[in-house]
Amino acid sequence: MSFLPADYHLHTHNSGDSEAPMKDMVESAISKGLTEMCFTEHMDLDFPITEQVPEGLFTLDIPPYEKDLFSYREEYKDRIAIKYGIELGLQPQILADNKAIIQNHGFDFVIGSVHLLDHKDPYYYSNYWSAQDEDSVIRRYFESTLENIKLFSDFDVLGHLDYIVRYTPSKGADYSYFKYKDIIDEILSLLIEMKKGLDLNTKALVSGNENPNPGIDILKRYHELGGRIITFGSDAHVPDGVAGCFDKAKDIALKCGFDSYYTFTKRVPCANTLN
Numbered sequence: 001m002s003f004l005p006a007d008y009h010l011h012t013h014n015s016g017d018s019e020a021p022m023k024d025m026v027e028s029a030i031s032k033g034l035t036e037m038c039f040t041e042h043m044d045l046d047f048p049i050t051e052q053v054p055e056g057l058f059t060l061d062i063p064p065y066e067k068d069l070f071s072y073r074e075e076y077k078d079r080i081a082i083k084y085g086i087e088l089g090l091q092p093q094i095l096a097d098n099k100a101i102i103q104n105h106g107f108d109f110v111i112g113s114v115h116l117l118d119h120k121d122p123y124y125y126s127n128y129w130s131a132q133d134e135d136s137v138i139r140r141y142f143e144s145t146l147e148n149i150k151l152f153s154d155f156d157v158l159g160h161l162d163y164i165v166r167y168t169p170s171k172g173a174d175y176s177y178f179k180y181k182d183i184i185d186e187i188l189s190l191l192i193e194m195k196k197g198l199d200l201n202t203k204a205l206v207s208g209n210e211n212p213n214p215g216i217d218i219l220k221r222y223h224e225l226g227g228r229i230i231t232f233g234s235d236a237h238v239p240d241g242v243a244g245c246f247d248k249a250k251d252i253a254l255k256c257g258f259d260s261y262y263t264f265t266k267r268v269p270c271a272n273t274l275n
Helices: 022-031 062-075 092-103 134-151 163-167 177-193 216-224 246-255
Strands: 007-010 036-043 081-089 109-113 197-201 230-233 260-265 268-273
Touching (some): 007 081, 007 197, 036 109, 036 260, 081 260, 092 134, 134 163, 134 177, 197 216, 216 246
Parallel strands (some): 007 230, 036 081, 230 260
Antiparallel strands (some): 260 268
C-alpha cells in the first residue's frame, strides 16, 4: 500500500495570511491518510508595510500558537503525530531576533525562507517588476538567498528555493535552472555542507505547474551533489490544500533519485522510505 508523506509546511489562523482553524487542518490531514504533519506558522519579522500588509501581519504570536498546537497534539495523539514548527523569514538585519526565537522555543522543525528581496515582497509590491527585467530579479533573488544562508544557518530546510518564479509577470515562462546554474549550485553545495535540506513545496503543482518549488532540475542537481534531506510541504493555508499533489510530488522525488524523505523531532532528522 502506498502512503502519502508527512506534510511539513502548513499554515493556520496563527499565520497572518490564513484563516484556517487548526482543528480543520488536522481533520483534513487525517482524512487524507497522513500519519504525521507539522505546522510551520509564518514568522517574518520586519516585513514591509503596505496597503495589503498591515504592521505585524507576519509576526507570529507564539503563545497562542503553542496552546493551539499542544492541545490538538494531545487530542489527536492516537490518530496523527503533530509536530511543532515555524517558517522563519530570512533577512540580514533580523539575525539576532531570529536566533533568539529559535533558542527560546522547542521547535521540532524550522523552515528558513526568503520571501523578500531587498526588503520588498514581489508578491505584494505592485511596481516591483516594472523597472527590472525578470532574469535580473531572479538572479538577485538567488544571490540574496545565498547571502542569507551564509549569515543564518539555524534552520532545517530551505523553503521553496525558487519561490520568486511564482510571481514573475511571465509566471516563469523563460525560467530554467540552467540559466542560474552557477549561483544555484553554490546554494545547494552550501546546504549540503551544512547538512540542511530542501522543502519540496507542492503549491505550484496544485496551481497547475509541472514543477514544484524548487523545480525538478534543481532537485535532481541537489541529489547529484549528495543532498538527501527533503521534506514534503503543501504550503496549505486552507484545509483542502493539505497534502496537495503529494502523489505527483512523490513520483517527482523518486525520478530525481530520492528513496527517502525526512521528518523531524526536536530538530533531529529521521529518514522515511518513499513507497
